[in-house]
Amino acid sequence: xxxxxxxxxxxxxxxxxxxxxxxxxxxxxxxxxxxxxxxxxxxxxxxxxxxxxxxxxxxxxxxxxxxxxxxxxxxxxxxxxxxxxxxxxxxxxxxxxxxxxxxxxxxxxxxxxxxxxxxxxxxxxxxxxxxxxxxxxxxxxxxxxxxxxxxxxxxxxxxxxxxxxxxxxxxxxxxxxxxxxxxxxxxxxxxxxxxxxxxxxxxxxxxxxxxxxxxxxxxxxxxxxxxxxxxxxxxxxxxxxxxxxxxxxxxxxxxxxxxxxxxxxxxxxxxxxxxxxxxxxxxxxxxxxxxxxxxxxxxxxxxxxxxxxxxxxxxxxxxxxxxxxxxxxxxxxxxxxxxxxxxxxx
Amino acid sequence: xxxxxxxxxxxxxxxxxxxxxxxxxxxxxxxxxxxxxxxxxxxxxxxxxxxxxxxxxxxxxxxxxxxxxxxxxxxxxxxxxxxxxxxxxxxxxxxxxxxxxxxxxxxxxxxxxxxxxxxxxxxxxxxxxxxxxxxxxxxxxxxxxxxxxxxxxxxxxxxxxxxxxxxxxxxxxxxxxxxxxxxxxxxxxxxxxxxxxxxxxxxxxxxxxxxxxxxxxxxxxxxxxxxxxxxxxxxxxxxxxxxxxxxxxxxxxxxxxxxxxxx
Amino acid sequence: xxxxxxxxxxxxxxxxxxxxxxxxxxxxxxxxxxxxxxxxxxxxxxxxxxxxxxxxxxxxxxxxxxxxxxxxxxxxxxxxxxxxxxxxxxxxxxxxxxxxxxxxxxxxxxxxxxxxxxxxxxxxxxxxxxxxxxxxxxxxxxxxxxxxxxxxxxxxxxxxxxxxxxxxxxxxxxxxxxxxxxxxxxxxxxxxxxxxxxxxxxxxxxxxxxxxxxxxxxxxxxxxxxxxxxxxxxxxxxxxxxxxxxxxxxxxxxxxxxxxxxxxxxxxxxxxxxxxxxxxxxxxxxxxxxxxxxxx
Numbered sequence: 015x016x017x018x019x020x021x022x023x024x025x026x027x028x029x030x031x032x033x034x035x036x037x038x039x040x041x042x043x044x045x046x047x048x049x050x051x052x053x054x055x056x057x058x059x060x061x062x063x064x065x066x067x068x069x070x071x072x073x074x075x076x077x078x079x080x081x082x083x084x085x086x087x088x089x090x091x092x093x094x095x096x097x098x099x100x101x102x103x104x105x106x107x108x109x110x111x112x113x114x115x116x117x118x119x120x121x122x123x124x125x126x127x128x129x130x131x132x133x134x135x136x137x138x139x140x141x142x143x144x145x146x147x148x149x150x151x152x153x154x155x156x157x158x159x160x161x162x163x164x165x166x167x168x169x170x171x172x173x174x175x176x177x178x179x180x181x182x183x184x185x186x187x188x189x190x191x192x193x194x195x196x197x198x199x200x201x202x203x204x205x206x207x208x209x210x211x212x213x214x215x216x217x218x219x220x221x222x223x224x225x226x227x228x229x230x231x232x233x234x235x236x237x238x239x240x241x242x243x244x245x246x247x248x249x250x251x252x253x254x255x256x257x258x259x260x261x262x263x264x265x266x267x268x269x270x271x272x273x274x275x276x277x278x279x280x281x282x283x284x285x286x287x288x289x290x291x292x293x294x295x296x297x298x299x300x301x302x303x304x305x306x307x308x309x310x311x312x313x314x315x316x317x318x319x320x321x322x323x324x325x326x327x328x329x330x331x332x333x334x335x336x337x338x339x340x341x342x343x344x345x346x347x348x349x350x351x352x353x354x355x356x357x358x359x360x
Numbered sequence: 361x362x363x364x365x366x367x368x369x370x371x372x373x374x375x376x377x378x379x380x381x382x383x384x385x386x387x388x389x390x391x392x393x394x395x396x397x398x399x400x401x402x403x404x405x406x407x408x409x410x411x412x413x414x415x416x417x418x419x420x421x422x423x424x425x426x427x428x429x430x431x432x433x434x435x436x437x438x439x440x441x442x443x444x445x446x447x448x449x450x451x452x453x454x455x456x457x458x459x460x461x462x463x464x465x466x467x468x469x470x471x472x473x474x475x476x477x478x479x480x481x482x483x484x485x486x487x488x489x490x491x492x493x494x495x496x497x498x499x500x501x502x503x504x505x506x507x508x509x510x511x512x513x514x515x516x517x518x519x520x521x522x523x524x525x526x527x528x529x530x531x532x533x534x535x536x537x538x539x540x541x542x543x544x545x546x547x548x549x550x551x552x553x554x555x556x557x558x559x560x561x562x563x564x565x566x567x568x569x570x571x572x573x574x575x576x577x578x579x580x581x582x583x584x585x586x587x588x589x590x591x592x593x594x595x596x597x598x599x600x601x602x603x604x605x606x607x608x609x610x611x612x613x614x615x616x617x618x619x620x621x622x623x
Numbered sequence: 624x625x626x627x628x629x630x631x632x633x634x635x636x637x638x639x640x641x642x643x644x645x646x647x648x649x650x651x652x653x654x655x656x657x658x659x660x661x662x663x664x665x666x667x668x669x670x671x672x673x674x675x676x677x678x679x680x681x682x683x684x685x686x687x688x689x690x691x692x693x694x695x696x697x698x699x700x701x702x703x704x705x706x707x708x709x710x711x712x713x714x715x716x717x718x719x720x721x722x723x724x725x726x727x728x729x730x731x732x733x734x735x736x737x738x739x740x741x742x743x744x745x746x747x748x749x750x751x752x753x754x755x756x757x758x759x760x761x762x763x764x765x766x767x768x769x770x771x772x773x774x775x776x777x778x779x780x781x782x783x784x785x786x787x788x789x790x791x792x793x794x795x796x797x798x799x800x801x802x803x804x805x806x807x808x809x810x811x812x813x814x815x816x817x818x819x820x821x822x823x824x825x826x827x828x829x830x831x832x833x834x835x836x837x838x839x840x841x842x843x844x845x846x847x848x849x850x851x852x853x854x855x856x857x858x859x860x861x862x863x864x865x866x867x868x869x870x871x872x873x874x875x876x877x878x879x880x881x882x883x884x885x886x887x888x889x890x891x892x893x894x895x896x897x898x899x900x901x902x903x904x905x906x907x908x909x910x911x912x913x914x915x916x917x918x919x
Contacts, residue, residue, distance in 0.1 A: 024631065068529050070640055073633035084632045085639055088532040101530035105548045114544075115534035166534070363726075363812070364819035364828075371825050379723035382716045383738045386796060389753025390745050392763065396756055446653040453651035457644070465651045472662040476854020476898060478871040479891045482878060483665025486672065506661030509654050538646075567746045570856050587748040591861050595755055603749035610744045614737055 017202040018079030018169055019044045020065065025074030027060055027226075034060045035071065036226035045200045047193065049213040052223035053249070058206045059174055061223070065204065066172055067091050078169055094163035094201075096173040100155045102147045108134065108158050109143040115166040133165035134158075136195065153184045160192065164199060171196065171203040177212065189215050210250050214238060222246045240352050241275060247354065252278035252322050255354070260316060264345070265291035273354040278324040279308070280350035283342060287329075290347035297321055299340045313342060390607050397600035415601040424586065425598070431576070432566055432583035435497070439504040439565035440558040446505075447512030447557065451520040452542070466513070473510035477570035480506070485574045495577040503571035508561035515560055519553035559613065666895070672888035685889035694873065695890070699897070702869040704784075705791060705859070706852040712792040713799040713848050718841065721800050722833070725807035732808075743797040751861045754790050755781060758862075782864025790858040795851065799844040806840025807833065842909035850902040854894060870894045 020042040027035040034057050042048045050058035063069040065076055067088035076084045083091050102111050109130055116126035134143060137157035142150070150158065156176060163171060176192070177185045193216045196203050207213055213220045214234040221231045222245070230242045241247035247255055254277070258270035264285070270293070282288040297313035300320060304310075304327065313321040323344055365371065400410030419425050450469055454462035472480060484503050485494070493499035523546060531541035547554065569584035576582050583602070590596050676682045689695050720739075724732045742750060757763045758781035765777040780786055810833060818828040834841075856871040863872065870890065878887040 066529075066533060070636055070643075071632075072636065073630050075631050082632075085635050088529070089535050089537055091533075092535075093533060095530065095533040097526055097530055099526070101524070101526045103527065103531075103545055103549075114531070118535040118540065162534070364816040365825045368825045375719060375723050375726070378719050379735075382720045382796075383735065385716070386742050386793065387738050389750050389757060389793060390742055392753050392756050393749065442657075446657060449650040450654035453647045453649075456647040461648070465655065468663075469654050469658055472658060474850070474898075474902070475662065475666065476856075476871060476894055478854055478856045478874055479669060479895055480662055480665060482874065482887060482891060483669045484661065486668040487660070487665050490668075502657070502661045505657055509658060513654070563744060567748075569748060584746060584748050587746075587752070588857065588861070591748065591752060591755070595752075595759075599748075599752050600756075603746070603752055606746050606749050607741075610741060614740050614744060 017045050017200055019046075019077075020170055020202055020204065021075075021077040022061075022065070023075040023077075025061070025064055025071050025076060027057075027064060027069060027071045033226045035064065035074075037074070038226070038228060040221060040228060040231065042202055042204060043218075045202055047196055047203045047205065047216060047218045049205045049207060049217040049220045050223055051207060051210060051213040051220050051249075053208055056223040057226040058208075058223045060226075062172055062174055062204060062206045066093055066095055092166075092169050094166070094168035094171045096156075096159045096163045096171075096176045098174045098176065098178060100159040100176075102155055102158055102162070104147050106147070107143065108139065108145045108147065108150070111147065111158055112162045112165050115162065119166060130161075130165055133161040136164075136198075137161045137191075152180050153188065156180065156188060160195065164195070164201070168201075171199075171201045173203065173205045175207055176205075177207075178209075185212070186215075192216065222249060224249075239277075242354070244273075244354060247275045252324060254278065254321050256319065256321075258353075260319070261293040261295050263292075264294050270351070270353070275352045275354055276346050276350060278310075278322040281321075281323045281325070281344045281346050283323075283325060283344065285345050288345035288347045290349060292345065292347040292349075292351060295321060295344050297342060297344065299336055299338055299342060301338070302336045309336070311336070311342075313344060390603075393600045393603040393607070396597055397604040399597060399600075402597070415597045418598045419601045419605075422598070424581075425583075425602075427579060428581050428583040428586040431497070431580055435501060435504055435582060436562045436565040438501055439508045440561040442501070443505045443508035443512050443561045444516075444554060444558045447509050448516055448520070448554070450509075451513060451517045454517065455520050455523075455525075466517070469513045470510040472506045477507075481571045481574040484571060488575055494575060495580060497580050500572060500576045500580060500582065503575055504565040504568055507568060507571070508564050511560045511564050512557040515557040516550075516553055519550055523550060556617075563610075563613075669888045669891045669895075672884055673892050675885070685885040688886060689889045689893060694868075695893070698868050698870050698873045701784075701867055702853055702871075702897075705788060705855070705867075705869055706849050708788050709791045709795055709852050710845055710849045712788070713796055714841075714845070716792070717796055717799040717803055717844070718834075720796075721803040721807050721837075721840075722829070724800075724804050725810070736804075739797045739800055742793065747794060747857050748861075750793060751790055751858060754786065754793065754862060758786050758789065781862055782866055784863075784867050786862040786864070787859045787867055790862040791852055791855060794855075794858060795848045798851070799848050802840040802844040802847075803837060804840070806837040810836045838912070842912070846902065846905040846909060849905060850898055853898050853901065870897075 022038055022040045024037040024039055025035050026037050027033075036057075038057070038061060040048075050061060052058045060069055064071050064074075067083070067086065071084070074084065075082060078091070078093075103114065106114065109127070112130040112133055113126045116129055117123070121129070131140075131143065134140060134157075137160050139154065139157050139161065142154065142158075147155065147158070159176065163173075173192070177188050180188060189212060205213075205216065214237075217234055219231060219233055220237045221228045222237060223229065224245045230237055230246045232240075232242075237246065238250050241250055241253070244255055247253045253275050255273060255275050258272055258274055261270065261274065263270060285294070295313075295315055297315035299311060300314040301312040302309060305324075307327060309323075309325045309327055311323040311325065313323060315321050321344060395408055396405075397415055398411050398413070399405060399408030400412035400414065401408065447469070450465060454465050457465075480503065484499075484506075488494045488496075488499040488502075491499075493502075527545050527549070528541045531545040532538075536544060567584065568582070569588055572582040572585040573588055576585055587599055587602065590599060673685050674681050674683070676684070724735055724739075727735070755762070759765070760777045760779070762780070764780060768774045769777060780789075814832060814836070815828060818832045819825075823831070854871050855869065856875065859867060859869050859872050860875070863869075868876070871894070874887050874890045874894065877883050877890055
């Protein structure tokens with residue numbers, strides 16, 4: 015059975031005076047990996063918990079497939095969930111945890127055992143069946159949680175920052191493993207994270223959330239390269255947002271208006287290195303730092319405005335060196351300049 | 361704390377000797393009954409001049425004492441069986457409802473522990489007389505459960521609050537209902553607290569005297585009531601035998617708990 | 624589909640939320656019903672009995688009789704003397720003991736703690752019996768006193784105020800030590816070391832650092848001791864030997880000898896009011912002192 019779509023219509027949740035979900039509507043396609051990305055308090059976890067059934071919205075419609083599940087109890091929704099701290103049952107073995115949903119579904123013990131073993135094999139945990147949960151490492155717990163969430167063949171899969179407790183290397187490895195498992199099962203998945211890199215790596219589409227709303231819903235590349243709002247531009251890494259009046263068009267580049275977004279890494283200090291005609295901005299170096307693969311510069315431009323630049327190291331800058339107060343010109347190509355939909359620069 | 365004052369030897373010595381005296385004061389009355397219980401004489405002699413087990417024989421050979429012991433043990437068991445589940449469910453309710461409702465339930469549930477026992481006793485006497493339950497096991501049980509509920513709530517509430525509710529959410533997401541989740545996931549993780557609560561409820565009932573004095577009678581007379589009556593009338597060394605058995609039980613329980621608490 | 628308003632499902636979801644709330648509330652029901660029938664209803668009965676005549680009319684006669692009887696006020700005085708005396712003894716004996724426990728290593732403390740917990744978990748009747756054996760005319764202490772020639776006649780230690788006080792202190796001391804010890808254990812050892820490094824003597828440090836920091840525990844222990852002892856029955860009934868009559872004993876006597884239900888009920892309400900008033904006052908005072916910045 016193919017994994018169904020998930021459709022939310024105007025889901026609203028209010029805590030006292032705080033609007034946690036402001037009439038959120040979103041359509042998750044069958045088999046899609048959708049990430050809810052946003053800072054803490056943006057409503058991403060609330061939205062996930064509303065789909066899971068742990069948070070009861072004030073109003074709205076949640077569909078899984080064609081069925082309205084808005085008022086269905088959690089245990090009737092048939093959703094696999096991986097919790098932030100895994101929520102493994104400490105009084106059961108690894109196998110006991112993974113068998114649990116199958117025994118609840120009254121599967122014969124032998125069959126339950128067989129399927130639980132298969133799920134553990136899928137997550138590279140053969141041989142760990144009899145272990146205590148307390149005896150597992152963080153990554154192993156993560157895998158048990160994953161096996162437990164998919165063993166009963168739920169219709170959809172929800173994950174709430176499942177990798178936040180792991181260290182960086184393991185996290186990157188698990189990103190690929192989770193993504194592969196999700197694609198193998200072709201299961202519709204909603205994934206919550208505050209880590210933009212993780213969202214970019216794993217997702218089919220990303221919904222960037224802020225203040226209980228979805229600010230932008232797009233594939234990773236457009237979200238990164240063409241942010242629709244100021245918030246998305248700021249959240250997706252080091253970007254510069256400035257009025258068009260501040261920049262000086264060069265060569266064949268067309269005149270610009272409105273508010274522009276230029277990512278820090280898209281600037282160059284030589285006109286040729288920018289990769290095409292575009293704009294130039296003059297400024298003085300206010301601060302700089304060496305970050306290994308890049309030099310990080312803060313350029314003071316007209317007024318009190320600061321420009322963030324990220325210049326690849328190992329090039330001319332290494333020899334020339336930088337001094338505070340030094341006058342520089344930053345160049346960016348037209349294709350790296352993105353105009354915001356939003357209102358004018360305040 | 362005293363390690364900041366290693367040179368105050370006199371203070372150390374004074375504090376230790378005073379503390380030893382206070383501790384002696386605390387355990388002396390429970391220890392003194394042991395030699396008395398093995399005395400061979402009718403008199404309360406200390407130290408006893410001859411040893412015998414006659415007071416134990418008198419306790420275990422007396423139909424009255426045995427009936428009272430039986431009543432007290434049954435009552436204590438039933439008290440634990442009724443009060444711990446009731447208190448546990450109330451704690452879950454408080455944990456989930458939170459806010460004013462939770463503190464309201466808590467306040468209501470611990471009222472019996474702050475009202476003087478004598479008032480509960482005579483009030484319960486009125487009520488049970490009206491309900492024609494005076495002198496029945498059920499009547500005394502009600503009184504004991506009422507006193508055990510605050511004890512069980514005080515023990516269980518912190519444990520319920522410490523319990524990670526996400527565990528139950530996980531169980532629910534995997535298909536468990538409320539009952540299945542609570543029994544299969546929550547209770548097994550709270551065994552130690554539940555056992556402590558049951559033990560405390562058991563002991564509180566076993567030790568309860570005031571309500572029993574007023575509302576238990578006849579075949580349902582409890583052990584503490586019989587002890588109270590015989591202490592008021594004459595000092596019977598049989599009570600020393602009972603006290604020794606009781607203290608032995610408590611020592612075993614305390615040591616067991618002390619052993620469990622050590623890592 | 625597009626015609627749906629923002630309030631889709633809202634009424635149903637509100638109903639679900641109310642149902643869930645009722646479900647959790649119902650979990651508390653068994654406890655509430657038991658306490659309601661077994662504790663609240665009896666208290667209402669006492670109140671009603673105290674205000675009713677034999678024919679069922681409302682009357683204050685029980686209260687006027689109670690308040691104009693000199694014995695009432697004498698028993699109140701005895702009760703306050705016993706509670707106050709018990710509290711005083713608990714402070715004098717309990718604070719040093721708690722300090723000792725808090726000063727030793729956790730290992731030693733938990734061993735000594737067994738000696739504190741043992742009486743707490745022993746039957747009050749066992750403990751009372753133990754004191755009878757020790758304090759009687761021909762008991763352990765009088766044997767020692769007379770045998771050593773310190774006194775020629777046995778000293779009356781029991782069946783009087785002294786014996787009752789000893790029994791009550793013994794009952795309440797562990798209950799007092801527990802919160803006091805917990806508060807002292809929570810004090811950061813570096814604070815004491817800091818005080819010592821600044822030249823505070825041990826006594827000065829105890830008075831100006833340890834006692835104020837442990838005040839919360841000492842105060843709650845004190846309130847429990849004082850309020851709890853106001854209604855004590857078993858200890859004065861046995862160790863008082865009928866010679867002292869705090870309120871609880873008088874209530875019992877009013878009921879069992881005089882068969883005066885209305886009078887006993889009014890006395891009960893009187894006791895409850897005293898417990899409530901003193902309890903609330905003590906809690907309020909403790910909170911007030913705690914909220915004030917410590918002044919030396």
